[in-house]
Amino acid sequence: MATNTVSQVAPSPAEDAAALLKAFQGWGTDEQAVIAILARRDVTQRKQITLTYEQMYNESLLQRLQSELSGDFERAMCHWILDPDERQAVMANAAMKCIQEEYPVIIEIAGTNSPAELIAVKKAYHVLYKCSLEEDVAACTTGNLRSLLLALVSTYRYDGNDVNMGLAKSEAKIVHEAVRNGTIDHEELIRIVGTRSKAQLKATFSCFKDEHSSSITKVLRNATREAGTDEDTLTRVVVMHAEKDMKGITGAFQKRSSVTLEQVIAKETSGDYRSFLTALLGS
Amino acid sequence: MATNTVSQVAPSPAEDAAALLKAFQGWGTDEQAVIAILARRDVTQRKQITLTYEQMYNESLLQRLQSELSGDFERAMCHWILDPDERQAVMANAAMKCIQEEYPVIIEIAGTNSPAELIAVKKAYHVLYKCSLEEDVAACTTGNLRSLLLALVSTYRYDGNDVNMGLAKSEAKIVHEAVRNGTIDHEELIRIVGTRSKAQLKATFSCFKDEHSSSITKVLRNATREAGTDEDTLTRVVVMHAEKDMKGITGAFQKRSSVTLEQVIAKETSGDYRSFLTALLGS
The missing domain is CATH 1.10.220.10 (Annexin)
Incomplete structure (x- = not known):
C-alpha cells in the first residue's frame, strides 16, 4: 500500500506548472510550495505536469529542479518526478558509475521488481541510454560480481508458484x-x-x-556486505516504494526496530529533504 | 518473405478437423491429406484447428499426430502445428536433453529472434514447463558453454541502430x-x-x-563447431522460417551453393517428409 496522499481535487497540469514556475522565481526557491504540489500528485499527474511545463516554458522541469534545489532534497525530487521505470533506469545507470560501492542498488532493482516490471525498466533503459542495462552492467564489472549482477538483471524468471x-x-x-x-x-x-x-x-x-x-542468509552474512543506510539508500527506498508498498515496509521496519521509520527520518534528516520524505510517508 | 502458400478460401476449422480425423481413420494414415490441409493453413488457422479438434473429438491433435505419423515427418508436422513461440520453447527444451550436441539450437533461437520475440518465447516456456528457459540452460551446462548460452538467452538486448x-x-x-x-x-x-x-x-x-x-568469424572458425546439416536442423530451419523469411534464406542458399534448397531437399529427403518440406517451401 502507498503512503503518500494524492490531492483529491488537483489543479490542472497547466495550473501546477504555473505554480511551480512561481515557486522557482524571485529571491530563493519556495521549496515548501514545490513539495506541496509535487508530493501530492500521482505518477500520471507528474508526467503531465512535466510535459505541460516543458511546452509552456520551453525548458525541462527536471533541469530546472536540478538548478533550483540542492543536495539530498534535489536528488529525491528529481527521482520523484520520473516515472517508476525511468527512475529505476536512471538509478541503475548512476550506480554503475561507482559499482563497487553501489552494486546493492542493482540487486535491489533486480530483486524488487516482477519479471514483467524488470523488462519495463530495461525498456526505459534502452530509450534513455541507447544501450542495454545488461551490457553496461557487464562492462563495468568483472569476475563473480559480474556473473552475479548479470544473472540478476538478465534472467526473465518464472514467476508462477509451481515448485519442484x-x-x-x-x-x-x-x-x-x-x-x-x-x-x-x-x-x-x-x-x-x-x-x-x-x-x-x-x-x-x-x-x-x-x-x-541454520538459515542460508545467516551462513552467507559474513560473505556479503550490507547496503549502507546513507541518504541515497533512504531516498531510493522512499521514492521507489511510496506509491507502491511503503506501508508494508514501514510496518516491517517498526517491528524490527521498535521505532517508526518516520521517527528515524525526523531524527536523521533535516530541512526540505525531511519535509519531502515525511510528505511521501503520508505524515 | 514467406514461402508456404496459404489457401485463399480455407474450410472452417470444424471442417478441417473432420477432414483430419478422416485422414487418421481406416487402414494407415492418409499423410498426403494431412499435408494438403495443414501445410496450407496459417498460424492462426492451425491454432483454431487444434482447439476445434480437441473440442470435437476430446483428444489432443498433437498427440494424435504423434501416434499417426513417424520419423522426421512426424517431428516436422508436430513442430508446424505449434505457434512460433511454443514451437521454439519446445525446440529449446528438447535441445537441452542433449546439450553438448544440440546447443546450436539454443544459439539459433537466441540469435534469430528480436529482443521482444525472445521474451515471447520465454513466456511460452514459462507456461509449458513451469520454469524459466534460463534456469534450464544454466542447470544443464557448465563453464564457458554455460556463460555463453546463458548470456545469449538472458540478455534483453538494445535493438536500436545507435552505435558507439x-x-x-x-x-x-x-x-x-x-x-x-x-x-x-x-x-x-x-x-x-x-x-x-x-x-x-x-x-x-x-x-x-x-x-x-581478417574477419573475426574466420579467426574464430576453428574454435567453434558448425551445426550439423542433419534432418533435425533442416526441419527446424524450414518450419521456423517458412512463414517468416524463408524466401531470403533460399535466395542466400542458392547464391552460396549454386543449387537451390529445393533441389537439395529433393535429393536428401524422401516420402511424406519430402512432400511436407517442399509444400512449406511453396513448390
Whole structure:
C-alpha cells in the first residue's frame, strides 16, 4: 500500500506548472510550495505536469529542479518526478558509475521488481541510454560480481508458484556444499540464486534450514556486505516504494526496530529533504 | 518473405478437423491429406484447428499426430502445428536433453529472434514447463558453454541502430587480444557477444576487419563447431522460417551453393517428409 496522499481535487497540469514556475522565481526557491504540489500528485499527474511545463516554458522541469534545489532534497525530487521505470533506469545507470560501492542498488532493482516490471525498466533503459542495462552492467564489472549482477538483471524468471521439491532438496545440498569449509563455490551459488524462481528459491532455502538448522542468509552474512543506510539508500527506498508498498515496509521496519521509520527520518534528516520524505510517508 | 502458400478460401476449422480425423481413420494414415490441409493453413488457422479438434473429438491433435505419423515427418508436422513461440520453447527444451550436441539450437533461437520475440518465447516456456528457459540452460551446462548460452538467452538486448564507434574500436581491440596466440579469453568475448546490440557488434567486427585484414568469424572458425546439416536442423530451419523469411534464406542458399534448397531437399529427403518440406517451401 502507498503512503503518500494524492490531492483529491488537483489543479490542472497547466495550473501546477504555473505554480511551480512561481515557486522557482524571485529571491530563493519556495521549496515548501514545490513539495506541496509535487508530493501530492500521482505518477500520471507528474508526467503531465512535466510535459505541460516543458511546452509552456520551453525548458525541462527536471533541469530546472536540478538548478533550483540542492543536495539530498534535489536528488529525491528529481527521482520523484520520473516515472517508476525511468527512475529505476536512471538509478541503475548512476550506480554503475561507482559499482563497487553501489552494486546493492542493482540487486535491489533486480530483486524488487516482477519479471514483467524488470523488462519495463530495461525498456526505459534502452530509450534513455541507447544501450542495454545488461551490457553496461557487464562492462563495468568483472569476475563473480559480474556473473552475479548479470544473472540478476538478465534472467526473465518464472514467476508462477509451481515448485519442484526434489530440485529444492538437491539444490539445498549444492548450496551446502558450495558454502562449507568457508570457501564458496560462487559458480553454482550464482546459478541458483541468479536463475531460479522466487518460489523455488524459497523452497530451496527452507530445505536448507530443515537440513542444517541454520538459515542460508545467516551462513552467507559474513560473505556479503550490507547496503549502507546513507541518504541515497533512504531516498531510493522512499521514492521507489511510496506509491507502491511503503506501508508494508514501514510496518516491517517498526517491528524490527521498535521505532517508526518516520521517527528515524525526523531524527536523521533535516530541512526540505525531511519535509519531502515525511510528505511521501503520508505524515 | 514467406514461402508456404496459404489457401485463399480455407474450410472452417470444424471442417478441417473432420477432414483430419478422416485422414487418421481406416487402414494407415492418409499423410498426403494431412499435408494438403495443414501445410496450407496459417498460424492462426492451425491454432483454431487444434482447439476445434480437441473440442470435437476430446483428444489432443498433437498427440494424435504423434501416434499417426513417424520419423522426421512426424517431428516436422508436430513442430508446424505449434505457434512460433511454443514451437521454439519446445525446440529449446528438447535441445537441452542433449546439450553438448544440440546447443546450436539454443544459439539459433537466441540469435534469430528480436529482443521482444525472445521474451515471447520465454513466456511460452514459462507456461509449458513451469520454469524459466534460463534456469534450464544454466542447470544443464557448465563453464564457458554455460556463460555463453546463458548470456545469449538472458540478455534483453538494445535493438536500436545507435552505435558507439569509440566503443566499437576499443572492443575490436579487446577481441583481438582475446583471440591472439591461439588462447582465447572467453570471459571478455562472451561479455561482448552476449550483451552488445547487433548494430554495435556489426560495428565492432567491422573495426576488427579494418585493423587486422581478417574477419573475426574466420579467426574464430576453428574454435567453434558448425551445426550439423542433419534432418533435425533442416526441419527446424524450414518450419521456423517458412512463414517468416524463408524466401531470403533460399535466395542466400542458392547464391552460396549454386543449387537451390529445393533441389537439395529433393535429393536428401524422401516420402511424406519430402512432400511436407517442399509444400512449406511453396513448390
